[in-house]
Amino acid sequence: MILLTGGAGFIGSCLNTVLQQQNRAVAVVDRLGSDGKWRNLARTPPQYLLPPEELESFLRDSPRPIEAVVHLGAISETTARDGDLVWRTNVALSQSLWRWCARNGVPFLYASSAATYGAADGVEAFSDAPERLDALRPLNLYGWSKHSFDLWVRRELAERREAPPQWAGLKFFNVYGPNENHKGNMISVVKVKHDELLAGRPATLFRSDRADLADGAQARDFIWVGDVVDVLCWLLETPSASGLFNLGTGVARTYLDLAHAVCDANGLERRVAFIDMPQALRGQYQSFTQADMRRLRDAGYAGQFTSLEEGVRRYVALLRDDAPFS
Template sequence: MTDQPTNDLQNAGSKDQSATIIVTGAAGFIGSCMVQFLNENGYEDLVLVDDFGIEEKRKNWETKKYTSIVERYNLFDWLAATDRRIDVVIHLGARTDTTEFDYAIHEELNVQYSKDMWNYCAAKNIPLIYASSAATYGAGELGYDDNHEVIQKLQPLNPYGISKNEFDKWAVAEAAAGHQPPCWAGLKFFNVYGPNEYHKGRMASVIWHAFNQIKTNGSVKLFRSHRPDFKDGEQLRDFVYVKDVVRVIEWMMESMQNGGWGAAKNGLYNLGTGTARTFIDLVNATFAGLDLAPDIVFIDMPEDIRDKYQYFTEANMQKLRNAGYTQPFNTLEAGVGDYVRGYLKGLKYL
């Protein structure tokens, strides 16, 4: 990993900038950063898909360059009616609220919608990259290895994680049966943070919450540990900067388009940094981004999430490295520093 955050998202090299790319979740956090990244690399023939009626998300997408905007529920009708060739689908749209316990909502948006997308890409021979989640790993009893053998045994802690794992299981089974897009990857996102998450409220990153708490009262509240094997604030997560996430996706997309992604590479991939860090480290980096001394207060964890809380996550990144991705990831200090200084201080968007 590197201590120097990369502020310029542009990558060098030859690209098929004429490609028509669908990006779902394009008004959301990671999706809008993905669209900005593509724009900065010369891609403008983009089909943005999301629920665009949510006013809080408008600043995420209104300045982006694209050729079409399609409401989420209209996408498959739009695809049936269009004569445009679609070159790649980047499916990042999902219901990501881990405190939403109505599984029917997750089933509709995270499972069935993704099945429809998979089936379309398989029928039309279109490469597909989709968002899974580290929430599929549950409490981590079986580790954090992105192999296909373990997914049937995973026990996610909430309906969101269950829905993501159900689709992963279905996708792997479909692929084994020979019904799959020509190239595909399911990315198990770990704790992604960065600009354009301002609309997420309770589900925004701890950095976003810490920054706002510091502005309000000069201190940050962190959850106490409710397990004897973890000290307060020393719960560990694999925090990954969104700028690193979109680079990985672009690399996969380019590999799939230029013939560098053979069928043997299809499958599930972890997307973290491979290094777990404590919440204290995270908050200290946030204070450092504001040139302030840390002031942390510990509070009890809400009971509604206490028995569904991950105390440790750390992505095994070897599979992605073996697939050919060689770029370093930002350290926690570099990524948080860039986010705080470059975006949060001025409430700037990527």
Template sequence: MARPIIVTGAAGFIGRNTVAELNARGENEIILVDELGKDEKWKDLVGLRYEDIVTPEEFLGLIEDGAFVNARSVIHLGACSATTEKDADFLVRNNYQYTRVLCNWALSNEIRFVYASSAATYGDGAEGYDDADAVTPTLKPLNMYGYSKQMFDLWALKHHLFNSAPDRSHETSGSNIVGLKYFNVFGPYEDHKGDMRSVVSKSYEQIRGTGEVKLFKSYRPEYKDGEQMRDFIYVKDAVDVTLHFALQPADAPGGLLNCGTGKARTWIDLATAVFDAMGLPPKIEFIEMPEQLQGKYQYFTQANDAKLRAAGYTKPFTSLEDGVREYIQEYYLRREG
């Protein structure tokens, strides 16, 4: 019997694309963990091949009863990813405590564990975007979502779970885990995220409806309007990085790693790429930023990818223009055909 691969958040954005890529690689023995709810998220699973789908709560009950101990890996992408979520207790339970339970279970059964951290842990970037272990405790996230992700990063560091160490407190046979700090991921199947969708998705919708894109004005003199910068990563690359580490043995090297291209681009670059993909001239309007965002806005993000490269990921990343073109033309335009 094939050893299953467990994907949490499997009906989500990165999760759905991860399952599709596993299928493309011939992997069908997959356990999906997610809540489909009452919206249309289930439609994104149509056409995928997997063994079973269970809710997060059901999954906890199953592993308590001894299920899936022969799993090959856990790819833990399930979380509340809303940066505007105000319920701190909910975020602690969902993003931190649940992750601890899964991690401890995976380690005790020598199962590879890869989980989603976030570039939101870097806060305003005052400490840079270096994923070195010594830097992680100094970071100051700007919102509770980012802090809920940092909580687990810090717990894993405290217990030496990223690399084998003689003083590690968890009694395992040298299993390591991998945390991936996803930067600004964009691509197909993010529609259900609503306001948390990428600006690529939002821009396409705006252009289709009004012929123009609205971007936030800058409130810092060193950045002109629209020249705030982000590290945008195409979801296919984010999935490839994820599977590069998830499909390794449990005792393979681990680490807390940036998952970004290492190249910051402006919002104007992004909007222009969307217009180009749609065959239209750029038309951009700059609007006021909501007050609640003004003190919690990242003006610049750029992954330091040296540690990722040193960990063995060597493939080049898709350019912003190529990723946006494929996304718009192969997903939106073909679908609306």
């Protein structure tokens, strides 16, 4: 059985679907709440569903052997302000699960984030090499919490403390795809632009807050959620692969490219309007991200990543049919 925290969320629910298609039992740790998140599990309900406060007792008295822990649950809002809650959720819980996996000989995969890179700029700045960790300066509490756990893992390994037989931290870049309707203001730009277009408005983008960067030229490494799930499944089948790995496509695309792709996927004229960047984001906005994917490739991953245009086309088709990830 796979223990999957955050399994009713965006990436977690997509992974749950594929694991169950592989006839693997899944125990999801998450809160469904009242915002419709249950719909992410509607077609593939897990064998077990438990709230986070029952995790400790479930680990102690699990009804089935746990093959691996995939830890995706976190407070992921880049605007989060409650430092104590973020530390307990994103760092202390991760440490506890790492130690449990180490004691019980269970592989441990966890979500880090490209937010750990902070104001990094230029292709060379997005290296996932362990020796680069000390140079990173996250711009927000969420990114700092993920970075803090990455540093803790490095210390545990350096001090030769007990570790899981396999571990992998994945620095997710800008993931998009279905099953994200519950995410509120953290929903992907693809979905936001799609909704704007369906409402008869142009796709809106933030004006650049940098004099050296044109409006719409801000660029991110956008990755289709199906590609993320493929990598997670590959790791579960490849116990020799351990480490901290970037997970993007390795190609940065502009927000203007993305807006045009959403227009094209909807069969609509390319209409884009620019608006001022909110004050809360100024000074905390990454104008460029691009994953250096060499370490994951060197570990043996040979899968191909979906182009932005193809991924947006798939996502828009699912949105128009009101269909989940499958």
